[in-house]
Amino acid sequence: MFDTSCKNLLVRGVNWIGDGVMTLPALKALRKALPGTKISLLVKPWVSPVFEKNPDIDEIIPYGDTHKGLIGKTRLAWVLHKKNFCSAILLQNAFDAAFVTFLAGIKNRIGYNRDGRGFLLTTSVPVPKNKDSAHQIYYYLNLLDQIGIHAAYTAPYLYLGIDERLSARTALNGLKRPVLGINPGATYGSAKRWFPDRFAEIVDWFISDTGGSAVIFGSASETSIADEICKKVIPEFRAPDSLLSLAGRTSLRELVSFIAECDVFVTNDSGPLHLAYAVRTPLAAIFGSTDPSLTGPPDGGDGSVIIQPDLPCSPCFERTCKITTYNACMR
Structure with missing residues (x-):
């Protein structure tokens, strides 16, 4: 004890x-x-x-x-x-x-x-x-x-200062509302990453349907993924008030603040997924090689939608797909 x-x-x-x-x-x-x-x-x-x-x-x-x-x-x-x-x-x-x-x-x-x-x-x-x-x-x-310490479940929560929230809000002021956040990367490996053209389709649909805008997030090593998505978005939605890439341009605290200011967030199974539910931003989480019951939005993920394939090989927990060259579970 x-x-x-x-x-x-x-x-x-x-x-x-x-x-x-x-x-x-x-x-x-x-x-x-x-x-x-x-x-x-x-x-x-x-x-x-x-x-x-x-x-x-x-x-x-x-x-x-x-x-x-x-x-x-x-x-x-x-x-x-x-x-x-x-x-x-x-x-x-x-x-x-x-x-x-x-x-x-x-x-x-x-x-x-x-x-x-x-x-x-x-x-x-x-x-x-x-x-x-x-x-x-x-x-x-x-x-x-x-060890004798009562440990009941409580929803994870990230604490932000008002200055952090206001700074992120100011930086996004030029974008049309609502704002869609996109996280196309995953450090663990390619088996966890949805395809850039699919993310681009989501951006096109969201801007067309809502009149809003999209922000693409990612680490410095994921800027090429963000750039590919930007190139695949239809030209009329690439305006400064409709599309913004912050890949490689934020600290972790800034990333948390920006995600908190998004109206909805679409993400692979990666760190930003957890940041999103911990700041109470509604999200859609895409799973392929991993299991949302283990590492997805917890306890039903209020405000979360989980997307996962119905395939016998999923989840495999591999970093890269061992069966196909195109990640069948992420198509």
Whole structure:
């Protein structure tokens, strides 16, 4: 059982944006159960913006490039040691998470018994038998339940400042309303990406049907996908008040703010999908190689529409299609 007298808790967060959003209910449950405890979150810098302004977290500790290798991990462990944490809860699954907290001398180290790290944990929790059939949010909540912390489901929510909302609203002022957000990328692999010409068709239909506009989002590595969509949109809808590409032009916090200002969002199964439901933007989520019951909009996804193929090979969880050259599940 977790020692509730602990007043200085470290949580090792996860490494991906979408996974980060799915840990938010667990962090809220921790705050509710431990109102007088300082909760510090150790996460990679590219994920930390997900947790900014979150009242359930007191401190964000970056786990950056300077902490690579044994020397870097030792340096990080010393930083953690000096903070005198009494317990560490490891939401991240890797051996590394247990190793660093062990090196830091944190007395109580709690996490799932997996990835060969059980001997480094003081409380080793069995991996739930339903981990491949229950939504990922419940994987994190179950860890807390198993150590005696009541962890009821709450809808993930991202906190934005009024200045962030107003900045995004101002940037979109020149676009016709309503605004459709498009996220055509997926870092995991091509098997999760719908085709650019299909996204272009959605843009054409939306602008024609509503008189509104579309914004295309993406990382710096996905600008070519965004450019291809823009080229396939019919010429009359490429006007500055109808079509805007922000691919490669936003920080993560800016992306969250822009998605919050969209009236509807169409996305592959990727990090921005989770950002959208966590800011309550209605969305259509396209699944092919992955399973929406595991990583889709949670608990029925109020305001969400899930699109998935009825094919025997889906979900396959592959990064690239192993059967065809054209991703049959995404056609």
